[in-house]
Amino acid sequence: MxxxxxxxxxxxxxxxxxxxxxxxxxxxxxxxxxxxxxxxxxxxxxxxxxxxxxxxxxxxxxxxxxxxxxxxxxxxxxxxxxxxxxxxxxxxxxxxxxxxxxxxxxxxxxxxxxxxxxxxxxxxxxxxxxxxxxxxxxxxxxxxxxxxxxxxxxxxxxxxxxxxxxxxxxxxxxxxxxxxxxxxLAAAVMRGPATRLTHYPEIGLVVVRTPEPLPYYALFGPTGGADIVLSIYDGQRYELEYKYTTWVDLESRPALPRLPLDGLAAQLNEQEAPPHRWTFDGITDTGPLLRLAGKALTKVERYADPDQRPIFASSITEDVLEQAVVQFFRQGYALIQPRRYWTWAEIRAAGQPGSAG
Structure with a gap:
């Protein structure tokens, strides 16, 4: 044919x-x-x-x-x-x-x-x-x-x-x-002693501590099987991202639905000192980011590698930030079981308080 x-x-x-x-x-x-x-x-x-x-x-x-x-x-x-x-x-x-x-x-x-x-x-x-x-x-x-x-x-x-x-x-x-x-070169950094990964498999999260922002292919390399990455860089610079694995229908494994990030952003903004504020993308974006915002990023900039955009220093310490993120997802997923083939309507419903899946 x-x-x-x-x-x-x-x-x-x-x-x-x-x-x-x-x-x-x-x-x-x-x-x-x-x-x-x-x-x-x-x-x-x-x-x-x-x-x-x-x-x-x-x-x-x-x-x-x-x-x-x-x-x-x-x-x-x-x-x-x-x-x-x-x-x-x-x-x-x-x-x-x-x-x-x-x-x-x-x-x-x-x-x-x-x-x-x-x-x-x-x-x-x-x-x-x-x-x-x-x-x-x-x-x-x-x-x-x-x-x-x-x-x-x-x-x-x-x-x-x-x-x-x-x-x-x-x-x-x-x-x-x-x-x-x-x-x-970036993959060598990810494998080296300056990088440390912490896995939270029950919520699909990997925390990556590495000195500087890296290309996605290297940054996400060791995160297979997880759907959320919290990147922690030197100088209290952070980004949280839902991977594209949660935008599509995965056949190979079940997954948890995306949760809206507005509640987490509000919680972090209560602790964040000026001048920057935590902002977030909607759950239907291909790769929603939670990050400290300066000038709003275009879709092209958000899709580009982390080392090609500014990432601002936070007043929140690493351990406090990680604890807040982990607690947010543990609470949000407490009544939700991972599975295949979520619809967008089901994902939106899962993000409502008291939901179960």
Whole structure:
């Protein structure tokens, strides 16, 4: 079956498979988005993973549609679309593509295998070429364009070129090496004596103490299986973040729902000295942050690595801050059990006082 990539706006003009997105009128949806109508047997932690499952089940209803689309460009969605267009190569490199998609979305890189190393190279190549030739993730509105329209140019450029770098990573070294080396150095810091991790598995939290802000791929590397990260940097600088693992429907494990962070922010603001105040993003954001605010961050800045944005010093000591965060989530999750496939309505309800799940 030969597929054609088409712009998202044209999906109703022909039977179309929608990847890493969802839409009415799709012949088939292959997405890990919360509530997406992905067939149960094809559900996976990543959208690309669902595509790869579908390629091994050719009788899947809707898979014979001639067109494929997505409403945005990111690593997971791109790998999924590319895999449909080049199925033989995709299945030949299935394990590597799965790791690449996971790394692109969940940002957890430990570098413990050759495959993980290759996945980092591919992700860094995609990141570098995307920023150099087009615009950064979530940057379309700055160009006064809609992402579902602007991303078509990215797909059209990357789709015919990805196979060469997949099969011969050295061909893309000039693009991927700078970020790759930056992540390698940061990962060494995460493994070193200056970094300490404290796990609270009952609430899905990892506290990372490390001297300075680091790239996400390294910072989140050892946090697999957890969904909330409290980063504590020297000088009483902090950020709390819900990982993207709580925005999607994970197939591999149950998870707790996101809780709104306004109560925690209010509690911290009672203790915080001027001039900064604790601010928070809503629970439907892809990666909500709780942090001391100066100038409000754009979505592009919030998605960028922590070492690429200002993180302000707090008047609250590390131990007090950690205790407040742990107590907030322990109380919030006291009556809630982890499970798969939360709806957004259920997540909002779980954040109400006295809720149980």
């Amino acid at each position: 030969a597929y054609q990539f088409v712009p998202f706006a044209t999906l109703r003009e022909q039977p179309t498979i929608v990847v890493d997105s969802t839409a009415n009128g799709a012949a088939l949806v292959l997405a890990h988005w919360r509530g997406a109508p992905t067939p149960p047997l094809l559900r996976d932690d990543t959208s690309a993973g669902s595509v790869l499952r579908a390629l091994r089940q050719p009788a899947t209803p809707g898979l014979a549609a001639p067109a494929v689309t997505a409403n945005h460009f990111d690593v997971d969605g791109f790998v999924g679309v590319w895999s449909l267009l080049y199925p033989d190569l995709a299945l030949e490199h299935e394990d590597l593509l799965r790791q690449t998609a996971r790394l692109g979305d969940f940002r957890e890189w430990e570098g413990s295998s050759t495959l993980a190393d290759q996945a980092l190279q591919l992700v860094c190549w995609l990141n570098a070429e995307e920023k150099e030739r087009f615009y950064p993730p979530f940057g379309a509105p700055v160009l006064r364009r809609r992402e579902d329209e602007a991303c078509v140019e990215k797909f059209n450029w990357f789709l015919p070129r990805f196979a060469q770098v997949l099969q011969n990573p050295a061909s893309g070294r000039a693009a991927w090496e700078p970020e790759y080396q930056r992540v390698q």
